[in-house]
Amino acid sequence: MADKEDPKKGKRSKGTSKEVCGYPLSIFFIVVNEFCERFSYYGMRAVLVLYFKYFLRWDDDLATSIYHTFVALCYLTPILGAIVADSWLGKFKTIIYLSIVYAIGQVAMAVSAIHDITDTDRDGTPDNMTFHVVLSMVGLLLIALGTGGIKPCVAAFGGDQFGDHQEKQRRTFFSVFYLCINGGSLLSTIITPILRAQNCGIYSKQKCYSLAFGVPAALMMVALVVFILGSGMYYKAKPQGNIMLDVCKCIGFAIKNRYRHRGNQYPKRKHWMDWAEEKYEKLLIAQIKMVLKVLFLYIPLPMFWTLFDQKGSRWTLQATTMNGDFGLLVIQPDQMQTVNPILILTLVPVMDSLIYPLIKKCGLNFTPLKRMTVGMILAALAFVCAAVVQLQIDKTLPVFPSASQVQLKLLNMGNKTVTVQLQDNEPAILAPAQVSDEYFVFDTDQITVLATAGSTTVHRGISFTKGKRQKLLLPLDLNKEWVQIDDLNSKPEEGNNAIRFVNGKNAEVNVSSAVANFGIIQPFHYSNYSLIKNGKVTFNLQSGSESCEYSRDFGFGSSFTFLIPNNLTFGQNCQEEITSAEDIKPNSVHMALQIPQYFFITAGEVMFSVTGLEFSYSQAPSNMKAVLQAGWLFTVAIGNFIVLIVAELAKLPKQWAEYVLFASLLVAVCIIFSIMAYFYTYIDPAEIEAQFKKVDDDDEDDKSKQQKAEIEMVKRDSVSSSEDDEKSK
Numbered sequence: 157m158a159d160k161e162d163p164k165k166g167k168r169s170k171g172t173s174k175e176v177c178g179y180p181l182s183i184f185f186i187v188v189n190e191f192c193e194r195f196s197y198y199g200m201r202a203v204l205v206l207y208f209k210y211f212l213r214w215d216d217d218l219a220t221s222i223y224h225t226f227v228a229l230c231y232l233t234p235i236l237g238a239i240v241a242d243s244w245l246g247k248f249k250t251i252i253y254l255s256i257v258y259a260i261g262q263v264a265m266a267v268s269a270i271h272d273i274t275d276t277d278r279d280g281t282p283d284n285m286t287f288h289v290v291l292s293m294v295g296l297l298l299i300a301l302g303t304g305g306i307k308p309c310v311a312a313f314g315g316d317q318f319g320d321h322q323e324k325q326r327r328t329f330f331s332v333f334y335l336c337i338n339g340g341s342l343l344s345t346i347i348t349p350i351l352r353a354q355n356c357g358i359y360s361k362q363k364c365y366s367l368a369f370g371v372p373a374a375l376m377m378v379a380l381v382v383f384i385l386g387s388g389m390y391y392k393a394k395p396q397g398n399i400m401l402d403v404c405k406c407i408g409f410a411i412k413n414r415y416r417h418r419g420n421q422y423p424k425r426k427h428w429m430d431w432a433e434e435k436y437e438k439l440l441i442a443q444i445k446m447v448l449k450v451l452f453l454y455i456p457l458p459m460f461w462t463l464f465d466q467k468g469s470r471w472t473l474q475a476t477t478m479n480g481d482f483g484l485l486v487i488q489p490d491q492m493q494t495v496n497p498i499l500i501l502t503l504v505p506v507m508d509s510l511i512y513p514l515i516k517k518c519g520l521n522f523t524p525l526k527r528m529t530v531g532m533i534l535a536a537l538a539f540v541c542a543a544v545v546q547l548q549i550d551k552t553l554p555v556f557p558s559a560s561q562v563q564l565k566l567l568n569m570g571n572k573t574v575t576v577q578l579q580d581n582e583p584a585i586l587a588p589a590q591v592s593d594e595y596f597v598f599d600t601d602q603i604t605v606l607a608t609a610g611s612t613t614v615h616r617g618i619s620f621t622k623g624k625r626q627k628l629l630l631p632l633d634l635n636k637e638w639v640q641i642d643d644l645n646s647k648p649e650e651g652n653n654a655i656r657f658v659n660g661k662n663a664e665v666n667v668s669s670a671v672a673n674f675g676i677i678q679p680f681h682y683s684n685y686s687l688i689k690n691g692k693v694t695f696n697l698q699s700g701s702e703s704c705e706y707s708r709d710f711g712f713g714s715s716f717t718f719l720i721p722n723n724l725t726f727g728q729n730c731q732e733e734i735t736s737a738e739d740i741k742p743n744s745v746h747m748a749l750q751i752p753q754y755f756f757i758t759a760g761e762v763m764f765s766v767t768g769l770e771f772s773y774s775q776a777p778s779n780m781k782a783v784l785q786a787g788w789l790f791t792v793a794i795g796n797f798i799v800l801i802v803a804e805l806a807k808l809p810k811q812w813a814e815y816v817l818f819a820s821l822l823v824a825v826c827i828i829f830s831i832m833a834y835f836y837t838y839i840d841p842a843e844i845e846a847q848f849k850k851v852d853d854d855d856e857d858d859k860s861k862q863q864k865a866e867i868e869m870v871k872r873d874s875v876s877s878s879e880d881d882e883k884s885k
């Protein structure tokens with residue numbers, strides 16, 4: 157379709173789109189489509205690792221591995237999308253078809269997260285986990301195909317809508333496009349974690365992952381509808397054949413031809429790509445040389461993405477062990493990822509309008525490759541910060557028993573002081589209703605206990621299961637049964653607090669609260685654990701006609717055992733009379749401590765990613781900009797595979813050590829990159845292409861001159877031969 161021209165207004169944008177303030181109206185649909193699509197993608201991605209961990213019950217390592225495999229796939233499929241669009245369907249149809257695939261994938265994810273589908277015994281947990289795993293994996297595959305496939309098409313399709321005279325508007329469009337990406341990502345990363353934290357279900361209420369995936373699915377459908385609505389206004393360039401295929405064929409021919417002429421008798425050529433000259437145009441060969449130069453520089457880049465993309469996996473898991481109470485609002489671990497788009501929206505304008513001009517004023521030549529090097533160093537710094545935060549968290553985490561150990565706490569349910577000697581330990585003295593502060597640790601599953609209360613002394617042998625944490629409940633009468641109860645052996649998940657009550661009274665006690673019901677607890681018995689969110693909770697204790705209230709503030713990730721003492725009076729003093737055992741301390745390291753690492757990684761992203769995209773675009777020949785974009789996205793895919801390989805090979809027992817390892821690897825790669833960058837010479841592809849075109853034109857001129865001369869000669873020959881004929885006659 158040719159550009160439309162209005163004789164009065166001059167050139168108009170391509171397609172049938174009207175213009176608003178000099179911009180084709182059609183780009184409005186493309187920008188809204190991108191906003192909704194990125195909302196869908198980042199919203200789903202924000203809760204993905206927690207869905208793996210808490211819904212599918214995978215461990216941290218498996219959850220991280222599958223997460224990065226998925227992200228890697230999302231960045232491998234752009235090559236496929238570019239090939240389909242360029243050589244077969246065109247960008248418009250490719251976007252439509254792959255968006256449908258994408259939306260089906262999102263719906264599959266939402267359905268896979270409905271626990272009621274297989275919860276036949278209605279206990280709140282899925283009974284056929286295979287169904288949920290298979291459906292979610294199919295969903296993720298479709299999403300990876302859809303999101304990656306349309307990625308190289310949408311921005312380029314937007315760019316296509318502008319005429320050659322709208323260079324300035326096209327640049328503004330790309331900036332707005334990038335802001336839309338981060339606007340969509342910001343909004344969805346706030347919203348989907350909130351939806352995930354809700355309870356929903358038919359038979360039982362569970363965390364609402366289905367809604368957290370359902371809303372992104374709906375947004376993807378909106379994205380598709382908005383894109384289709386603009387259909388009549390778009391400029392739809394016809395597929396122009398696959399340049400990627402041409403590039404591959406030309407490279408293949410150069411290699412084959414070089415191999416065929418490998419003997420000393422053949423003169424050397426300046427560049428190995430020159431061996432394609434026999435079959436391919438010089439211009440194409442020169443363009444491929446430019447692309448290869450940039451692709452060679454890409455080799456160290458995946459390491460940046462290896463670190464960058466861990467904010468959605470390792471960093472989110474790190475946040476689950478932290479305190480998200482920001483006073484006015486409580487932040488979910490997965491919501492911390494919003495810090496990245498927030499910082500992008502502020503840092504990009506600050507860098508462009510303040511920092512870079514300031515550096516230029518200081519007379520420094522801050523070239524794109526130097527910026528990218530600094531970006532890498534900033535990302536490494538971010539991981540050093542993450543390691544420091546991890547060390548702080550580790551200090552506050554409980555030490556759970558190893559597989560060969562047993563940990564034991566004592567709880568005196570009686571109203572006399574008890575002296576207890578465990579094996580050869582120092583005797584512990586427990587006042588009435590007191591719990592020992594720390595766990596006793598044993599490397600055996602059999603211990604002897606000597607307990608004395610008043611004139612009663614009892615000597616018993618107790619057996620344990622190794623690897624467990626337990627509490628030994630010492631009864632009012634030591635001669636009666638000693639109850640052993642299991643304590644939690646890991647931090648309660650998702651920042652919840654695990655609470656239970658032990659009834660030391662000689663009568664039944666009913667314990668309830670607005671958030672959890674512990675039911676009737678038999679004398680000298682205990683309730684199950686209930687999971688409670690952070691905040692203040694008031695428990696109501698009732699025994700016969702007597703009752704009292706006990707209130708308590710909870711943080712994140714703690715576990716408490718509350719003891720109702722034998723002599724509880726149910727009077728005013730109930731608040732003071734209940735004894736509490738803090739079995740697992742609440743998360744005390746604040747999530748705000750993750751902000752420095754987010755700041756460094758985002759500053760790194762602005763310097764590395766935004767500059768890198770611009771660099772790739774500026775150094776690519778006119779017809780191979782998409783090839784380099786696909787190459788750039790491919791580095792993201794490789795980066796995500798490296799996470800899997802390094803994490804699998806290193807298998808470091810301490811998370812902080814893994815962070816330091818990644819930071820060190822990036823610094824090493826950064827040194828290699830800076831050496832490569834030092835030897836890189838910037839080019840102007842348009843100028844080089846123009847030279848080749850001029851040579852071609854000159855050749856063309858020479859050819860036509862030669863042709864004319866030949867015709868003249870033929871004419872002259874024929875004239876002279878006819879003259880000869882005449883003469884001979």
Ligand SMILES: N[C@@H](CC(=O)O)C(=O)NCC(=O)O
Pocket residue numbers: 194198337338341342496497500761
């Ligand atoms: N800063 C990211 C968005 C995010 O991680 O929230 C970004 O701009 N990514 C580029 C994209 O195309 O998604």
